[in-house]
Amino acid sequence: MAELVFFTGTMDCGKSTLALQMDHTHASRGRAGLLFTQHDRSGEAVLSSRLGLTKPALEVDDDLDLWEFVVDQVTAGRRVDYLVCDEAQFYTPVQVEQLARLVDEMDVDVFAFGITSDFRTELFPGSRRLIELADRTEQLQVRALCWCGKPATVNARVVDGVMVVEGEQVVVGDVTGETGPVPTVEYEMLCRRHYMRRMNSSAARAQSLSPDVLPFDLDLCALPGTAEPSPDGRAGPPAG
Numbered sequence: 001m002a003e004l005v006f007f008t009g010t011m012d013c014g015k016s017t018l019a020l021q022m023d024h025t026h027a028s029r030g031r032a033g034l035l036f037t038q039h040d041r042s043g044e045a046v047l048s049s050r051l052g053l054t055k056p057a058l059e060v061d062d063d064l065d066l067w068e069f070v071v072d073q074v075t076a077g078r079r080v081d082y083l084v085c086d087e088a089q090f091y092t093p094v095q096v097e098q099l100a101r102l103v104d105e106m107d108v109d110v111f112a113f114g115i116t117s118d119f120r121t122e123l124f125p126g127s128r129r130l131i132e133l134a135d136r137t138e139q140l141q142v143r144a145l146c147w148c149g150k151p152a153t154v155n156a157r158v159v160d161g162v163m164v165v166e167g168e169q170v171v172v173g174d175v176t177g178e179t180g181p182v183p184t185v186e187y188e189m190l191c192r193r194h195y196m197r198r199m200n201s202s203a204a205r206a207q208s209l210s211p212d213v214l215p216f217d218l219d220l221c222a223l224p225g226t227a228e229p230s231p232d233g234r235a236g237p238p239a240g
């Protein structure tokens with residue numbers, strides 16, 4: 001029986017890589033699939049992983065009717081056993097409902113991949129509908145890490161080096177620490193504690209260099225549960 005599965009995690013945890021692996025695994029057993037994406041970092045109509053793999057994909061515009069599109073393909077004689085849907089957080093709730101209908105009425109497996117929440121920690125509408133409708137929601141195993149070394153749970157937006165909590169929900173961008181020109185808008189994965197303190201890696205680095213910071217070990221002096229890792233310790237803001 002076909003399934004609607006939502007694979008989710010923060011940015012940079014391997015979702016697109018897994019999407020391409022799922023396609024490869026199913027295709028190599030003779031199953032016929034279609035790849036969809038929206039606003040991939042590498043451009044239109046491509047599904048790309050940071051590990052370097054890319055594959056052509058169909059771009060999901062807001063007005064694309066996924067049910068109609070797949071039914072038309074099948075009517076034209078094409079077999080469709082599964083769909084791989086990347087960047088599914090950007091799909092509209094109606095498109096997610098169309099995916100669910102394809103599972104239930106056309107027996108097509110749907111593997112959807114996307115982040116759950118935006119830079120304000122609010123659910124994307126598409127992700128919310130996926131969580132509501134999916135047969136299973138799976139958290140990816142490889143977790144991105146905050147600069148402090150803890151598992152990251154939040155995707156923070158950084159504009160010109162400063163973390164922001166207001167702005168448009170959708171701004172395509174990449175993550176910090178990657179090679180290439182530094183973009184104006186980038187994303188950094190943080191643990192909740194550092195997100196709440198608006199402390200991304202460059203803010204932490206600036207604080208650790210500030211003459212206002214007293215020259216003693218904050219870990220020993222802070223109240224229980226509030227200590228920041230020592231700037232000299234193993235986990236701390238990366239040197240910039």
Ligand SMILES: Nc1ncnc2c1ncn2[C@@H]1O[C@H](COP(=O)(O)OP(=O)(O)O)[C@@H](O)[C@H]1O
Nearest residue numbers: 010011012013014015016017018049050051142
């Ligand atoms: N050179 C590399 N060697 C091994 N793993 C890498 C390399 N570059 C990136 N990665 C891994 O690739 C993953 C990000 O892949 P990607 O599928 O693009 O993520 P997502 O779609 O979730 O944003 C991360 O887990 C990262 O650790």
Ligand SMILES: Cc1cn([C@H]2C[C@H](O)[C@@H](COP(=O)(O)O)O2)c(=O)[nH]c1=O
Nearest residue numbers: 011012115118119155169170171172173
């Ligand atoms: C948090 C957040 C992210 N985005 C964009 C940035 C990227 O282009 C994608 C996520 O891609 P990934 O493959 O998971 O790395 O989403 C956004 O538009 N708004 C946000 O708040």
